[in-house]
Amino acid sequence: xxxxxxxxxxxxxxxxxxxxxxxxxxxxxxxxxxxxxxxxxxxxxxxxxxxxxxxxxxxxxxxxxxxxxxxxxxxxxxxxxxxxxxxxxxxxxxxxxxxxxxxxxxxxxxxxxxxxxxxxxxxxxxxxxxxxxxxxxxxxxxxxxxxxxxxxxxxxxxxxxxxxxxxxxxxxxxxxxxxxxxxxxxxxxxxxxxxxxxxxxxxxxxxxxxxxxxxxxxxxxxxxxxxxxxxxxxxxxxxxxxxxxxxxxxxxxxxxxxxxxxxxxxxxxxxxxxxxxxxxxxxxxxxxxxxxxxxxxxxxxxxxxxxxxxxxxxxxxxxxxxxxxxxxxxxxxxxxxxxxxxxxxxxxxxxxxxxxxxxxxxxxxxxxxxxxxxxxxxxxxxxxxxxxxxxxxxxxxxxxxxxxxxxxxxxxxxxxxxxxx
Numbered sequence: 001x002x003x004x005x006x007x008x009x010x011x012x013x014x015x016x017x018x019x020x021x022x023x024x025x026x027x028x029x030x031x032x033x034x035x036x037x038x039x040x041x042x043x044x045x046x047x048x049x050x051x052x053x054x055x056x057x058x059x060x061x062x063x064x065x066x067x068x069x070x071x072x073x074x075x076x077x078x079x080x081x082x083x084x085x086x087x088x089x090x091x092x093x094x095x096x097x098x099x100x101x102x103x104x105x106x107x108x109x110x111x112x113x114x115x116x117x118x119x120x121x122x123x124x125x126x127x128x129x130x131x132x133x134x135x136x137x138x139x140x141x142x143x144x145x146x147x148x149x150x151x152x153x154x155x156x157x158x159x160x161x162x163x164x165x166x167x168x169x170x171x172x173x174x175x176x177x178x179x180x181x182x183x184x185x186x187x188x189x190x191x192x193x194x195x196x197x198x199x200x201x202x203x204x205x206x207x208x209x210x211x212x213x214x215x216x217x218x219x220x221x222x223x224x225x226x227x228x229x230x231x232x233x234x235x236x237x238x239x240x241x242x243x244x245x246x247x248x249x250x251x252x253x254x255x256x257x258x259x260x261x262x263x264x265x266x267x268x269x270x271x272x273x274x275x276x277x278x279x280x281x282x283x284x285x286x287x288x289x290x291x292x293x294x295x296x297x298x299x300x301x302x303x304x305x306x307x308x309x310x311x312x313x314x315x316x317x318x319x320x321x322x323x324x325x326x327x328x329x330x331x332x333x334x335x336x337x338x339x340x341x342x343x344x345x346x347x348x349x350x351x352x353x354x355x356x357x358x359x360x361x362x363x364x365x366x367x368x369x370x371x372x373x374x375x376x377x378x379x380x381x382x383x384x385x386x387x388x389x390x391x392x393x394x395x396x397x398x399x400x401x402x403x404x405x406x407x408x409x410x411x412x413x414x415x416x417x418x419x420x421x
Contacts, residue, residue: 002252004160005227006195009135009249013118021159021258029059030244031113032147033121035103036064040081041141042122046148054089055151061093061112062086063103066360071367101332101358104128104216104300108208109332114238115230116247120144120153125300125382127218131211132238133230133249135195138219158224159258160195160251165202167266172416175210176302176380176400178202179217180271184281185261192222194258197251202265203228208237209304216301217382220278270415272378273398276386284403287413294377295320295408296389297401298329298356299363302380305335307401312344314405314416315351321411326353327369329361353408365390378407 001018003011011019013027034042039062046054054060062082067075086094093112100106104125107113115133119126122144129136139153147153163182183190196218203211211228218226228234230248238246270284297303297311308330320326328348330336336358339345345355362369363381371377371390377397379389384396397413406416 002254002256004195004197004251004255004257005133005229005249006135006160006197006225007157009116009118010155010157012116012247019157021157023157024154025157026152026154027118029120029147029151029153030117031059031061031107031119032144033061033063033103033107033119033123033126034144035066035123036068036075036078036082037066038122038141038144040078042144042148043081043085045142045145051149054091054148057090058092059151060091060148061107062091063095063100063106064097065100065102065358066364067366068100068359069097069357099333101335102300102303102329102360105303105331105335108132108212109334111238111241111243114241114244114246115234116249117244120147124219125216127223127226128212128216128300130218130225130227131208131215132234133228135225135227137224156193158193158195160197161191162197162199162257162260164200164260164262165198165265166200166262167202167264169202169265170268172270172402173268174400175206175213177268177271178265179214180273180278180281180398181265181268183217183221183273183279184271186221188220188277188279189222191218194223196221196223196226198226198228204231207306208233209306212304213301217278220382270400270403272403272413273384275384275395275397278382278384278398284399284413285415290397290413291376291411292324292378292397292407292413293375294325294327294369294371295404296327296329296362296369296377296379296381297404298331299360299379299381300331301382302401303329303331303335303358305338307380308335308339308344309342311401311405312347314402315408316347318351318409320352320408324408324411325369326351326408327356327362328353329356330358332358362389364388371396378404378413380404
């Protein structure tokens with residue numbers, strides 16, 4: 001029987017000889033991830049059930065990133081639960097403040113997730129790692145607790161929807177624009193409990209950072225995973241990582257897809273998702289009358305070094321619009337240091353912004369930039385639901401780093417080529 005990438009990975013991690021979409025399986029995991037919001041619940045359940053020892057201290061990853069550095073006493077207590085559990089169990093991959101980063105930027109950087117892996121995480125954006133050709137999906141805290149016990153997870157095999165992108169991209173158009181365009185076309189439930197498989201000549205030319213961005217937002221279309229077939233770019237990225245041997249799967253030519261979309265994106269313009277859904281997408285140039293109070297560049301979606309380089313290239317030697325708040329969050333400590341070494345951090349500060357330590361910060365309405373009533377933010381994050389970044393009477397638009405940086409200069413949503421960039 002022919003299979004997609006996702007089906008091949010799930011089959012390889014189960015004791016089945018064959019699987020089909022819709023079937024429930026028990027599978028062995030390669031990585032179990034938790035953060036300072038979700039892992040404390042899993043740890044509590046693990047202990048309440050009477051278990052004393054995790055199945056493998058090398059395969060559990062704990063990252064305090066959502067409210068870290070701790071914004072208040074409750075956050076500090078949450079982070080302490082992770083630290084204590086990591087110490088008790090000898091968890092190898094526990095990342096304290098100072099070594100941590102935003103989890104979905106940190107794990108690929110550390111080589112902890114690889115092509116062919118089955119990865120679960122108690123965070124919906126765990127789907128990010130599908131960019132490497134892995135099956136990576138979000139689960140609940142109780143599923144995470146169970147995985148701590150025996151390294152297994154119970155899953156329903158999803159069907160796969162294929163997306164083929166043809167043509168060539170214009171300047172200033174990248175992975176964020178492609179995924180916003182896609183969600184705009186199919187809706188926030190257009191891939192509900194499916195795998196989104198991204199392919200075509202446009203995808204093959206994308207760098208890894210853009211691929212991570214696309215897979216990261218698969219969940220915004222309701223998908224369980226967002227997978228890209230590994231190629232020479234993938235292999236170069238994972239070269240030297242020795243945690244496990246990567247396995248490079250590809251879909252069979254006659255594999256079954258629930259649906260196939262094909263788009264020529266040669267004419268695609270920079271995209272912006274308007275309040276209050278990631279599917280409410282318009283061309284950036286059509287929103288030039290939308291005034292903004294804050295710009296956020298960073299997050300697990302667009303906090304990688306290439307994102308910061310794009311933004312800094314637009315902001316260099318210029319000043320943000322008077323009264324506008326520009327907040328930049330690098331994805332990891334390594335990215336932070338690279339940005340300092342390359343002079344990017346200096347560009348952001350001289351432009352009138354702040355350059356923060358890695359943290360999820362305002363993305364989920366956490367801290368370090370949440371919105372007041374009536375405020376409007378343009379962010380490179382992944383969600384713009386009502387109240388997502390603070391007040392339920394605030395407004396969040398989503399864009400690429402290029403659109404975000406250009407808009408920070410004008411105080412309104414701006415196409416990055418508007419000033420001849």
